Structure formats: C-alpha cells, structure tokens
Amino acid sequence: MTADTSADTSADTPDEALLDLVPYGAIEPLALSVVAANIQAVAGLPTRIQPARPHPEDAFIPTRYQFDAVKVVNALGGEKDGARFRMGVIQRDLCIPILTYVYGEAQLGGSAAVISFHRLQHIDPKVSYERGAKIAIHEAGHLLGLGHCREPGCLMRFSKQLEQLDSLPIRFCPACEYEIARLLRKAASNRL
Amino acid sequence: MASPMHIMVVDDEETICLALSAWLTKEGYAVETARSGQATLDIMAQKHFDLYLVDYKMPGMDGLQLLAEIKMRHPDASVIMITAHGSIQSAVEAMKRGSIDYLCKPFDPEELSLLMERVAASRAIQQAESAEADQWAGPREPSWEGIVGQSEALRTVLSEIEEVAPTNAPVLITGETGTGKDLVALAIHMRSEASQGPFVAINCGAQSESLLESELFGHERGAFTGAVKARRGRLEMAGNGTLFLDEIGEISPKMQVNLLRVLEEKKFCRLGGNKPIDIDFRLVSATHRDLRQLLREEQFREDFFYRINVLTIHIPPLRERLEDVPVLADFFLQKYARETGKPVEGLTPRAMEILLGYSWPGNVRELRNVIERVVVIARGRMIGADELSFLHAYGDSRRVGPATLKEAEIHHLQHALESCNWSITQAAKMLDIDRVTLSRKMKRFNIKRP
Numbered sequence: 190m191t192a193d194t195s196a197d198t199s200a201d202t203p204d205e206a207l208l209d210l211v212p213y214g215a216i217e218p219l220a221l222s223v224v225a226a227n228i229q230a231v232a233g234l235p236t237r238i239q240p241a242r243p244h245p246e247d248a249f250i251p252t253r254y255q256f257d258a259v260k261v262v263n264a265l266g267g268e269k270d271g272a273r274f275r276m277g278v279i280q281r282d283l284c285i286p287i288l289t290y291v292y293g294e295a296q297l298g299g300s301a302a303v304i305s306f307h308r309l310q311h312i313d314p315k316v317s318y319e320r321g322a323k324i325a326i327h328e329a330g331h332l333l334g335l336g337h338c339r340e341p342g343c344l345m346r347f348s349k350q351l352e353q354l355d356s357l358p359i360r361f362c363p364a365c366e367y368e369i370a371r372l373l374r375k376a377a378s379n380r381l
Numbered sequence: 382m383a384s385p386m387h388i389m390v391v392d393d394e395e396t397i398c399l400a401l402s403a404w405l406t407k408e409g410y411a412v413e414t415a416r417s418g419q420a421t422l423d424i425m426a427q428k429h430f431d432l433y434l435v436d437y438k439m440p441g442m443d444g445l446q447l448l449a450e451i452k453m454r455h456p457d458a459s460v461i462m463i464t465a466h467g468s469i470q471s472a473v474e475a476m477k478r479g480s481i482d483y484l485c486k487p488f489d490p491e492e493l494s495l496l497m498e499r500v501a502a503s504r505a506i507q508q509a510e511s512a513e514a515d516q517w518a519g520p521r522e523p524s525w526e527g528i529v530g531q532s533e534a535l536r537t538v539l540s541e542i543e544e545v546a547p548t549n550a551p552v553l554i555t556g557e558t559g560t561g562k563d564l565v566a567l568a569i570h571m572r573s574e575a576s577q578g579p580f581v582a583i584n585c586g587a588q589s590e591s592l593l594e595s596e597l598f599g600h601e602r603g604a605f606t607g608a609v610k611a612r613r614g615r616l617e618m619a620g621n622g623t624l625f626l627d628e629i630g631e632i633s634p635k636m637q638v639n640l641l642r643v644l645e646e647k648k649f650c651r652l653g654g655n656k657p658i659d660i661d662f663r664l665v666s667a668t669h670r671d672l673r674q675l676l677r678e679e680q681f682r683e684d685f686f687y688r689i690n691v692l693t694i695h696i697p698p699l700r701e702r703l704e705d706v707p708v709l710a711d712f713f714l715q716k717y718a719r720e721t722g723k724p725v726e727g728l729t730p731r732a733m734e735i736l737l738g739y740s741w742p743g744n745v746r747e748l749r750n751v752i753e754r755v756v757v758i759a760r761g762r763m764i765g766a767d768e769l770s771f772l773h774a775y776g777d778s779r780r781v782g783p784a785t786l787k788e789a790e791i792h793h794l795q796h797a798l799e800s801c802n803w804s805i806t807q808a809a810k811m812l813d814i815d816r817v818t819l820s821r822k823m824k825r826f827n828i829k830r831p
Binding site (some may be wrong): 259284285286288289297331337339341347349364368 | 394396397399400401403404406407408409486487488489490491493494495754758767770771799802
C-alpha cells in the first residue's frame with residue numbers, strides 16, 4: 190500500500206531533488222508527505238515539498254467552477270527555478286478544456302504536472318492519500334515520457350473510475366518499471 | 382503487434398486540438414490535428430487516418446460537410462462528431478450521415494475512454510475480417526508461410542511437410558505452445574490438393590462446448606434462442622479445402638464422438654436441422670498436449686485419436702534448436718521496425734548472447750513478443766543488452782540460472798503466470814498441468830499475484 194509516511198519524504202538538499210511538489214492553497218501536510226514518499230519510493234524521483242502557494246486564480250474558470258489544469262501545468266512548466274520536474278497539488282477540482290474533469294494532468298515528457306484531491310476524497314483519509322499518491326505517480330510517469338499502459342495491474346493504466354484506481358497496486362508493470370528506470374537514468378544524467 | 386490507431390482531431394479551437402491530442406497521445410494513439418475542414422482534406426491527400434474526431438461547428442466547411450468528404454475519400458474511416466451541449470439534433474443528423482458516434486463538449490473522461498476502446502475493438506475486428514478475407518481470396522503462391530529458421534530440426538519439419546502435404550490423410554501436429562503449429566498447418570494446406578479451396582481454422586480450446594458445436598456444425602434458423610437465421614459452420618466452409626482444428630486435445634468426449642461420426646460418414650446435419658450435408662475436406666489437427674497420456678487417462682477416445690493421427694509432425698521447442706534464434710530475431714526485428722517505423726537495424730553481440738542464453742519456455746511466440754517489445758521501446762539503431770535485461774528478471778537464462786531445482790520450478794511457474802496475466806487456467810494450460818496441480822504448487826511455493 191502507501192509507503193511509510195515516516196520515511197524521508199523529501200530530498201535533503203535542493204540539488205538532490207528531481208521533483209518539486211508545489212501545494213496550492215491548503216493541503217493536509219500528511220497528504221503531501223504520503224504523495225512525496227510514494228513518488229520517491231515507486232517512481233524513484235527524489236521529491237521535495239515546496240512551501241504552499243495561493244490558488245492559481247489565472248487558471249480559474251468561473252463558468253465551470255474548476256481550475257484549468259493545462260494553464261496550471263503551463264505556468265509551472267515555465268518557471269525557471271527549482272527541480273527538474275514540478276508537480277502542483279491542489280484540493281480544488283481540475284478540468285481541461287475538452288474534459289469535464291481530470292484527476293491530474295502532466296506534460297508528456299515535459300517538466301510540469303498537477304494533481305487534485307477534489308474527486309479522490311474517501312471517508313477513510315488513508316484511502317484518499319493513497320489515491321492521491323497513485324495519481325501523482327501516474328503523472329510522474331507521464332513527466333518521464335511514459336504513455337498509458339494496457340497492463341491491468343500497472344499504475345500507468347488509465348483509470349476510468351475510482352474503483353479501478355483503488356484496485357490498482359502501487360507499482361508499475363515490469364515493462365513500465367524498466368522504462369522508468371531507463372528514463373530516470375537519462376533525467377539524472379541531464380541534471381549533471 | 383497491430384500498428385497504433387491513427388487519429389485526426391479537427392477543431393478550429395487550438396486549445397481543444399491540443400488538449401485532445403495530448404490525451405489521446407498518452408493513450409498510445411498516433412494523433413495529428415487540423416484547424417479546418419480544408420486543412421484536413423490537404424493532410425488526407427498525403428496520409429490515411431483510421432479515425433477522425435471532427436468538430437461540428439467550424440467556420441468554412443462545417444463538420445457535416447467534412448464528414449461527407451471523408452466518407453467519399455475513405456469509406457472505411459470512422460468519424461466521431463464533436464458537438465456542443467444542446468446540439469443533439471445535429472449529432473443525430475451526423476449519425477444519419479455516417480458518423481459512428483458523437484461527443485458533447487466537454488466530454489466525461491470515462492465516456493471518451495470507453496468510446497476509444499470501442500473504436501479500437503471494432504477496428505481490430507475489421508482488420509481481422511480483412512485478413513480473413515485475404516486468406517479466403519483463393520490460391521496463393523507456395524512459400525514457407527512465415528516459417529523461419531535454419532536448424533537441422535526445422536529442416537526435418539519442412540521435409541515432413543513436403544512429404545505429408547500431397548496425401549489426403551489427416552495430420553496431427555504436436556509441439557509446445559508458441560512453436561508455430563498453425564503455420565505448419567497452413568504450409569501443409571498450401572502444398573496439398575486442397576490448396577485451391579479454403580483454409581478454415583478454429584481453436585477448439587478457446588470456446589465453450591456449445592459454442593464450438595455451433596461454430597463447427599452451423600445451425601438452422603430457430604435451432605436455439607438467438608438463432609435468427611441459418612448459419613454455415615466451419616465444417617461446411619472448409620468444403621474442398623482444409624479444416625484446421627487447433628488445440629484438439631481440449632475438446633470434450635462428446636464432441637470427439639460427433640466429429641468422429643462426421644469424419645467417418647463424411648456428412649453431417651446443422652444444429653436443429655435434419656438434412657444431411659455432404660462434406661469433403663483435408664483434416665489437420667494440432668495440440669500441445671500429450672494425447673497418448675490423455676488416452677491413458679481416458680480423457681481422449683482411442684478411435685478418434687487414431688482417426689486424426691494418421692500422420693504426425695512434431696515441432697521441436699525453440700530451446701532445442703537455438704540456432705534458429707538469430708534468424709528469427711532478425712526476422713521479427715525487421716518486421717516490427719517496419720511496422721513501427723523505428724530505425725532499428727539489429728542486435729548487439731551481447732544482446733544476441735542474452736537471447737541465446739535464454740530457454741524460451743514460450744517458444745517462438747515469446748521470442749516474437751520480446752523483439753516486439755524491445756523495438757517499441759528502442760531509442761537507438763541497435764538493440765543492446767540493456768534493453769533485454771528484463772529477460773534476466775524471469776530468471777530463466779541458462780547462464781544466469783537459478784541454483785536449485787526448486788528455484789527453477791518457482792521461476793518457471795512465476796514466468797508462466799506472468800505471461801498469462803496471472804490466469805491460473807491459462808497458465809496451467811501453457812504448463813500442460815491441470816489447474817488444481819498449479820494451485821497446489823502456488824500454495825506450496827507461496828507464489829502470489831503481486
């Protein structure tokens with residue numbers, strides 16, 4: 190299940206982090222820790238939690254009462270400072286212009302992503318955290334360049350419903366795991 | 382592997398094009414976008430797309446006009462109309478004119494995903510039907526039907542094919558799963574007198590007894606619920622050609638009796654019918670199971686066994702003819718490089734060493750899948766040892782092999798289960814043991830689905 194939250198969830202120094210987790214608005218610290226720990230443990234990306242920022246009002250769509258995930262991602266991707274990858278975390282609902290909602294959005298092979306806890310809520314907070322961690326790892330996979338996978342037990346499989354997301358183990362299939370390891374080596378060497 | 386579905390997204394709004402294109406790309410589709418109907422037609426002159434997602438309302442040529450143009454140029458292409466909410470009337474109009482479905486902006490991600498799955502499945506069926514049509518297209522040039530290799534063992538198989546093909550006697554092909562029994566069956570057909578007729582194949586292990594019976598014998602109208610019209614079965618379709626019964630070891634004793642009667646009397650009745658139909662075909666069967674063992678266990682009828690087993694061809698497993706591995710690897714590499722458009726040229730000596738060091742429990746099919754996988758993920762022109770490192774994870778390399786018999790068994794069971802997506806029934810079939818035995822072994826070795 191989720192990685193131990195007492196584990197070292199953030200890289201010690203800015204130089205070590207490959208991914209910055211950027212909270213927008215109020216996010217439970219434990220939720221952020223769980224997400225960071227899992228990204229680090231499963232996707233292998235040293236992750237650092239950044240201080241919280243205000244909601245990205247530029248990306249708010251009043252008619253839909255949602256935030257435009259593409260705008261959030263583009264803004265994050267345009268930032269010069271920070272780690273190689275940046276992932277926003279928001280409690281409010283996200284959408285993209287063509288879809289009614291998204292759990293998360295990432296630039297394929299790019300530098301920025303965003304996830305939302307809005308539709309991941311469960312009466313048991315552990316389940317909500319685990320869902321958030323799965324979405325974050327999935328989006329991290331996209332950041333590294335992975336597309337969706339057809340393997341039933343792989344985190345890179347597109348989950349149509351929360352039940353499907355819940356049934357996924359927190360792991361990649363061997364093929365995606367192999368590809369992640371390779372892309373990580375590439376990302377790490379680009380950083381040097 | 383089938384090539385990815387090529388999709389064209391047509392919308393005058395850039396954000397829609399970008400968002401939809403990004404989503405579909407992540408799903409593994411090859412996507413291009415166009416901002417107008419005319420731009421689409423210009424691109425269509427150069428390229429063919431399987432699916433068009435077309436916005437209904439666009440300046441200039443609107444969605445309906447573009448739909449008509451697409452259908453005129455490529456009648457097989459599928460079109461999905463994108464409409465705004467409250468434009469159901471226009472969606473209905475589009476469906477009347479040949480659009481397969483419509484989506485209301487903004488779409489529910491689940492709805493989009495399901496629709497894409499449906500389109501992909503229908504495309505797969507279309508491709509299979511077209512392949513079948515090609516297969517039925519009449520006599521073909523004799524060649525080795527994709528049988529590739531240079532080993533002595535394979536040469537023996539080829540000369541046996543040459544020997545048995547001209548006779549009209551039933552042939553039984555034996556060999557492990559993935560050795561290419563279907564290719565051998567086709568090669569026999571192509572060299573026989575029946576080659577002027579159709580080659581009709583059916584996998585007896587892939588369907589329930591009642592479905593298999595209906596598939597083989599066909600049925601008259603009203604024979605059972607849902608039989609709204611009469612249908613010819615495979616026995617009839619194979620008239621003057623070859624009937625290939627794959628996985629013959631899986632059929633029930635009752636079906637063995639039914640088939641035996643057909644083979645002896647050369648006539649049969651459709652389900653629900655009483656008019657005997659004369660048939661004449663060459664019978665070729667195949668199995669990965671030990672039929673003599675099944676005879677001893679009284680799961681297979683002796684009279685039926687001798688009826689189908691007049692001539693036998695055994696295909697040795699790939700691990701017993703490793704000299705075929707480089708030729709096969711090169712053959713599949715060229716094939717998948719062509720299909721995926723990747724500039725992959727070959728394997729490094731170390732990569733080939735890994736292939737030769739592996740025992741290939743899934744035989745040629747497994748080798749084909751491995752090469753397909755490495756071509757898909759290949760970044761350079763040569764496939765290196767790195768790309769094949771996952772073979773070590775299966776722990777089945779002879780050089781880096783498990784230390785004890787128990788370890789070897791555990792690794793082999795795990796590999797079989799993984800390759801069957803942890804379906805115990807399928808893995809048991811692949812391992813040629815029964816389901817209960819496999820479950821018992823999994824319990825004993827504490828093998829659990831991850």
